[in-house]
Amino acid sequence: MSPFDELIRDELHDAAESTGPIGFDVDGLARRIARRRLVRQTGLAGGAAAVVAIVAITTSLGSRPVSAPSVTVATAPADATIPAIVGGMDIRLTAAANEVEKIGQVQFKDVFTGVGPGDGRTLVIWRKPSEVFDTVVHKEMRERFPEIAVRMEDSVRTAAELAVFADRIRSDESHWQAEGLRILGIGQDPLGRAVFVTVEGDGDPTAAFTERYGEDFMILVQVSSHPG
Amino acid sequence: MATGGTVLAELVRERGVALKRYAYLLCGDEAEAEDLLQEALLRAFSRRSSARAVDSAEAYVRKILLNAFLDQTRRHSRWRQLVPWLAAEGSAGSHADDVALRSDMLRALDVLTPRQRASVVLRFYEDLPVAVVADRLGCAEGTVKRHLHDAMTSLADVLGVRNGGDVDEPVR
Numbered sequence: 001m002s003p004f005d006e007l008i009r010d011e012l013h014d015a016a017e018s019t020g021p022i023g024f025d026v027d028g029l030a031r032r033i034a035r036r037r038l039v040r041q042t043g044l045a046g047g048a049a050a051v052v053a054i055v056a057i058t059t060s061l062g063s064r065p066v067s068a069p070s071v072t073v074a075t076a077p078a079d080a081t082i083p084a085i086v087g088g089m090d091i092r093l094t095a096a097a098n099e100v101e102k103i104g105q106v107q108f109k110d111v112f113t114g115v116g117p118g119d120g121r122t123l124v125i126w127r128k129p130s131e132v133f134d135t136v137v138h139k140e141m142r143e144r145f146p147e148i149a150v151r152m153e154d155s156v157r158t159a160a161e162l163a164v165f166a167d168r169i170r171s172d173e174s175h176w177q178a179e180g181l182r183i184l185g186i187g188q189d190p191l192g193r194a195v196f197v198t199v200e201g202d203g204d205p206t207a208a209f210t211e212r213y214g215e216d217f218m219i220l221v222q223v224s225s226h227p228g
Numbered sequence: 229m230a231t232g233g234t235v236l237a238e239l240v241r242e243r244g245v246a247l248k249r250y251a252y253l254l255c256g257d258e259a260e261a262e263d264l265l266q267e268a269l270l271r272a273f274s275r276r277s278s279a280r281a282v283d284s285a286e287a288y289v290r291k292i293l294l295n296a297f298l299d300q301t302r303r304h305s306r307w308r309q310l311v312p313w314l315a316a317e318g319s320a321g322s323h324a325d326d327v328a329l330r331s332d333m334l335r336a337l338d339v340l341t342p343r344q345r346a347s348v349v350l351r352f353y354e355d356l357p358v359a360v361v362a363d364r365l366g367c368a369e370g371t372v373k374r375h376l377h378d379a380m381t382s383l384a385d386v387l388g389v390r391n392g393g394d395v396d397e398p399v400r
Contacts, residue, residue, distance in 0.1 A: 004380065004389060005352065011333035012353040016249035018331065024262050026240050033236070033273045091267070 096123055096145040100137055105159070108133045113155035113162075114188070121148050126155040162188040166195050169213070181205055197221050235285050236273050243286050250290065253349045254297045256334050264300070268293035294350075294364060298342055336386040344379035347372050 001009070097115045100123065104112025111133050113126040123141075127133055134152055141150050166186045173183050181201040188195055197219055199205060209219045239247075244265075251261035251268075272289045337345055343365060350361040351372075358376070362369045383389075 004384065007389065008333075008348065008380070008383060009352040009355075011331070012253060012349065015331045015333045016253050016353065019245070019249050019252045019258055019261065022240060022244040022248055022262070022265075024266055026237060029266055029269060030236055033270055091263075 092145065093117055093121060093123065093148060096141065096148050099140060099144065100125055103137060103140065104133070107136070109158065109160050111158060113157060113159050118149075118151055122151055123148055124151045124153055126153045128156075128158060129154055159188060162195055165213075169195065169197060169219075172212070175212075176205075179205075179208065195219055235282060236269065239282050239285050239289070240269070242282060247286070247289060247293065250349070250353070251293055251297070253337070253353055254294070254346060255300075256338055264293055264296055265289075267296050271296070291364070294346060298346065332387060336383050339382050339386055340379050341375075343367075344375045344382075347375040348379050348383070351376060 097117070100115045101112075104115070104125075104127070108127070108130065111128040111130040113128070115123055115125045118124040125137065137152075138150065141148060166188060169183070170186055176183055176199065181199045183197065184200055185198040186195065187198075197209065199221060204221075206219075206221050209221055213219060247268075248261050248265050251264040252258060255261055255264055268289050271292050272285065337348070340348065346365060347361055350356050350364055351358065356364070358369050358372050362372045365372065
């Protein structure tokens, strides 16, 4: 092993040892396992709700790994409401988000913008104001995810509107390549404010993006320096 | 012969911390590591038709845990993509404190793709040869070597350390 390999190995062991003891209830887990086995044995389908895969909102355009973002330019308005992001992976919260997203994208394209995690077990949903949408979502959540709270927020753009704009940037990939910028990913803000663009290159491309696309849509450009 | 329940209890008692550490290095968050481990145990012991020894149960749980990590990172890719953007907005003081408490190594691991990260953890924490890492990830050895090369380059860059060599087989 090289000295660097050994350093990584030592650092990994140090990091691993910083964790605490097991904090979950093993007896409770054993009961859940017993219930699941019973469901399997009897062929009942009434177990946990199926988890539908979330469709990644960011589309990777390249296969090379993205190095650490080094510069972030242009930010959202200071008064924007930003939800706290929880670190843990909550499967029920994810399943609820998937369900809301499905409702929004299938039935309410004209108002739906996005959904994300709020504090604790809360989903924050952004949409153009719509009583019908709110009623449908609240009913669905009460019936299927009663333990999860919902907070509705107003948005300016729908996901569909942002997607059209993102497609426009995506179609300009060769233009940006000629400018020395490689587009690594394009995503949409669930708050409906902006399109995220991650590029690989040097310098600050914000002005160039603004010049080409105007200011109707906010573009947040994240620059990743050339790897290696 | 041990029952499933006693094997589970024994596994968690004797190897639970080791499994949690493994999960922690994969996902980088302690609460998330516990979720991953519980999910892996739930899947492993729900599927098994008969009780196993602790050793074989641990190997099975590790395999499921790795797959669960890779599956979940795909599923959660959207939220993960948003974290650096939203966290930069200044309303997350406690988040910033949390980040500060994490080791440089964990923060460095965050720049890796899930498969690069898993390759590094399997290769350097679990001390597995490249061939075994490839088997665990279900890909070719050459793919693992590429993951490791790219990962070590990124880690050296983030940690500000010079990476002097290629990926070697572990010293046994």
